[in-house]
Amino acid sequence: MTPTGETTGAAIERAAVVGSGYMGGGIAQMLALAGVDVALGDVDAERAEAARVRLIDEARRLEGAGLFDAGSAEVLSTRLRAATSVEDAVADVDYVTEAVFESRPVKTEALARISAAARPDTIIGSNTSAIPIGELAASVTLPERFLGVHWMNPAPFIPGVEIIPSESTREDAVLRVEELMRRAGKVPVRVADTPGFVANRLQFALYKEAVRIVEEGLAAPEQIDLIVSNAFGFRLALFGPFAIGDMAGLDVYAASYETLASVYGERLAAPDALLSVVGEGNLGLKSGGRGFLDIDPEKKDALVAYRDAAYRELDQLRKRLGPPPGL
CATH class of the missing domain: 1.10.1040 (N-(1-d-carboxylethyl)-l-norvaline Dehydrogenase; domain 2)
Structure with missing residues (x-):
């Protein structure tokens, strides 16, 4: 690490996921299966430990269904750890994914805690679905190491991940995260920092028009879903x-x-x-x-x-x- 907190470009080997719910848990699984040691951080140690157990059990079920590779649960039992706090989770990692509830106050508080406790060279990614990264960056110490990393739901099975740098994000931070996504079997796509980014701007435009068609009495929701999917x-x-x-x-x-x-x-x-x-x-x-x-x-x-x-x-x-x- 340099005195200014610049990264060296080394591969990300240790990560934390703050917010171990449905999306955060799926992200943690994929990072761990990509060979990264992952610390789970949540509101308390009990919540983080419950998430760790849940994710391993879920991987075991998915193995049985042929949806995860054989041995995935064992990898997770080795790679995942439950942190005692957010600060403990991020204290000595290369990368943090913030995956807390999609609320500006909740995310800004979490990002402030993460960036205060993490090393200066730790890259921080937010899994926000629509909040501009430049806006969230105001809560981050050393915002040049911060970017949007928007996974799609369900995280283990949808390939695309939007990579959203702000105006201040360092290029090496973007490149390291893109490389990590590829290691996790994902397709990283760099997009502009604008509300909703690309995926949700398109998805919600379609949804709004679909609801309008229902409001106008032209088709029922079931009919619209059949038309779209077929x-x-x-x-x-x-x-x-x-x-x-x-x-x-x-x-x-x-x-x-x-x-x-x-x-x-x-x-x-x-x-x-x-x-x-x-x-x-x-x-x-x-x-x-x-x-x-x-x-x-x-x-x-x-x-x-x-x-x-x-x-x-x-x-x-x-x-x-x-x-x-x-x-």
């Missing part, structure tokens, strides 16, 4: 919206927005960037590969073949699994 949501399991649009044809999108805007107004009008791309004749694969993504035209046939095979596999998987219980 139509465009089915595609989203394999491709993002820009890849799907470029394969479908952006002129189709522009024309559809024109119809939507005639009824719903500006709320569902075509974005200017889409109209600009279409106006330039870049319609996606049908125009030689250029759209929002610069898809190589020579790979068009291979991409379409992959898409069709992947959709077939996904459809067969869903049929094997059967319908979700209770839905």
Whole structure:
């Protein structure tokens, strides 16, 4: 460690998770299974110990179901420890994940305690779902070692993790956390520090429109879920919206927005960037590969073949699994 608290770039070997509930517990499991020693910190030692026991027992059940690798529970029993306090958890670790309740006062208090007790070179990540990292950074001593590390629910099984630096976050801190996420089998994606980041801004925009459709009496929640999970949501399991649009044809999108805007107004009008791309004749694969993504035209046939095979596999998987219980 340097006198200013700068990190050396070494791999993260010891970590703490503050907040050992559902999300924090899943994060702790993944870090421990990635070979990191993890201290669990919570409101008291009893809560942390109960979480440790729960996470090991859960891993044992998941092993039995074939959802965790054999030996995972034994790894957790070796790698996880229950700390006597938040300060004890973070006292000598390389990295801390704050995973307390999604409340500004709760998070700011936790981050202040964490940063006061941790080493100056300890990287601190917040698992906030939507609060801007720059705002939370005001509660952190040495905020240059602080960033957002937003896991998706359920943490053991969803690959994506949003990495959100603030304006003051050091690049080496970001790189070390990205490397840790890859060790944990995750897909880290660096995004801008804005409310909701990317995942929840998109997710909540869809949810709001779905609720509006129910309010307008156009469809029931059950119908909407069936449409989403068996139509465009089915595609989203394999491709993002820009890849799907470029394969479908952006002129189709522009024309559809024109119809939507005639009824719903500006709320569902075509974005200017889409109209600009279409106006330039870049319609996606049908125009030689250029759209929002610069898809190589020579790979068009291979991409379409992959898409069709992947959709077939996904459809067969869903049929094997059967319908979700209770839905």
